[in-house]
């Protein structure tokens with residue numbers, strides 16, 4: 123199997139590498155969102171596994187305990203935790219990355235309270251709060267210390283500065299290689315589809331990074347052979363998409379997704395950890411301050427990021443894809459759309475979208491995407 | 505967190521049948537109006553003015569020679585009570601905002617963006633010179649950034665560290681052992697932030713913060729909240745219920761807003777005396793009280809007459825809601841020589857405490873209710889977790905009916921439908 127196929131396999135069957143690690147006697151730490159220092163988990167000798175939802179796995183169990191109106195990917199994660207899909211996790215780290223993710227932490231507690239037969243892996247809350255203030259940085263630093271202690275308790279061994287420094291180096295290498303992947307998409311013509319890009323980037327979060335780096339290097343060596351992608355160039359903004367269903371739909375309409383603002387996409391490889399100095403300090407600073415953290419960005423910064431990324435990716439148009447009940451990015455959308463328009467980049471917005479698309483949803487979306495793509499290719503010809 | 509002052513304008517839908525409106529509630533509503541008018545004048549004359557979320561320490565402003573401050577949620581409730589929410593949300597829609605944006609905190613923003621004081625209730629909100637909120641919800645950052653833009657002023661955010669799941673029976677410990685209940689690392693952060701706020705205000709307004717005044721404020725507040733506790737206990741144990749929920753809401757919120765002043769202590773005492781007198785005389789919301797109900801969630805600001813319907817139809821009385829209960833259980837602080845830290849412990853998890861299912865169950869038992877109606881705003885992340893309130897209450901023997909509606913957006917309120925739901929709930933699950 124070639125490197126791209128291997129990464130695709132890991133994206134589609136996300137637990138493969140973690141299950142293998144477990145069979146060899148290792149322990150797996152699941153974590154939610156990109157607000158968790160995976161480098162520390164690795165440095166503790168544990169397998170960092172980024173949890174995601176799955177539109178195909180339903181919400182029947184989640185529905186018994188929670189309301190329907192909050193981040194649907196988090197609801198899906200809860201359903202998977204309740205139905206045993208994540209039984210291979212030994213531990214769970216939940217960062218205070220968004221309201222919905224914090225709710226997940228509390229929900230696990232309350233579910234156990236109302237139904238003690240429900241058990242979950244031992245939990246740790248990584249309370250990474252909201253702003254860029256220095257004081258907040260001090261608080262986050264304490265949280266990094268608490269996470270270190272918890273991971274040490276779980277692994278039974280100390281996280282040394284040198285082990286962490288090594289994990290940082292591996293992680294930074296991964297980000298640097300992923301930036302080369304991003305460049306393949308930004309080139310004209312693009313040499314990678316958006317779906318493939320999601321598979322490459324997403325697999326990085328469910329594999330051991332060293333293995334992933336090897337695959338990336340191999341893949342990039344053969345990059346000159348990749349076929350050109352001729353579709354209309356689109357950039358995707360809005361909710362964090364942990365699956366490829368929307369990309370598949372868009373790219374079936376003569377379009378290529380050349381970039382996105384998503385922690386499952388190009389944004390994941392922004393902001394390497396500073397490799398100089400004390401590695402614990404560097405981790406605290408990176409996870410507190412990184413510009414790619416949407417929660418600490420103002421609307422103004424979110425607008426600037428969107429416009430800059432769309433321009434860098436040489437996008438002809440932007441599609442906003444916003445899940446239902448994911449309100450924070452929807453507040454940025456009107457300003458983002460306007461700023462894009464000022465730069466001559468038209469946009470199309472899908473609001474209140476379902477996490478699991480029905481055939482009907484697909485049809486409606488497809489019709490609108492096709493129309494949008496057609497208007498863009500006409501524009502190009504003129 | 506939600507609070508409202510000036511709510512319960514008695515002229516709107518008329519007093520509750522068989523029960524004269526409370527003098528204290530009317531006096532409080534009147535006082536609120538005068539206070540607001542006065543604040544408008546003071547701001548016009550150049551004084552600073554803060555628009556803040558309800559779970560922030562207005563005591564700080566009071567201790568700085570009484571800088572005027574208005575709570576977002578109160579303002580939201582006022583706009584809503586004047587039936588203007590539909591108009592403003594339509595305007596938001598015109599500007600490209602999603603149809604399902606949350607309502608409670610966004611209503612003042614919609615109003616700010618319009619910049620049309622003529623249209624606003626009470627002659628319009630003065631232009632704030634500062635915005636204050638704790639970031640207990642992701643949308644707050646957005647709403648306050650846009651507000652800061654609309655008003656061209658600064659937004660001072662407090663962090664919202666994640667609360668631990670639930671301190672067992674916190675309401676029995678909070679008055680004295682707040683350090684343990686809330687947690688030291690969280691209080692450390694909030695105290696630092698509060699000091700930063702004080703310095704910021706001192707620098708930007710030229711006023712001085714008075715520690716002595718803060719100590720007095722904290723004492724007055726304890727005195728006032730003790731009255732609320734007596735009122736709560738009295739209403740909970742009196743059968744039939746002596747005061748309607750509508751009156752409770754109006755009096756509590758308007759008085760609560762002025763906490764820390766002698767005026768508030770005096771009028772809360774008056775509120776207590778009135779309730780006591782009613783109880784002693786056997787006055788009742790519903791002489792023939794058959795069913796006691798609890799209201800869970802924010803007050804139904806656009807339709808506070810709603811509760812009355814079931815009194816007439818079934819002898820079903822809404823006896824309690826979180827507003828009076830949290831005044832009784834969540835505000836009192838013996839500061840043990842550190843008023844700033846005690847103050848920090850009051851606000852930080854108030855919203856979280858309000859949604860604690862164990863506390864809700866405790867209140868349901870205290871009032872001896874036959875059932876609870878829970879309003880759930882599906883546009884607001886704060887409503888997520890209400891299912892646990894339902895589950896815990898029902899495990900404790902109290903049936904719960906969730907109704908899905910917004911407390912400030914009257915456009916989506918389906919009066920007939922919701923009355924039918926509540927009627928069916930009363931008939932099938934609450935009747936003895």
Ligand code: SF4
Nearest residue numbers: 606609641643884885
């Ligand atoms: S989601 Fe709820 S708490 Fe948050 S800003 Fe909106 S109305 Fe307020």
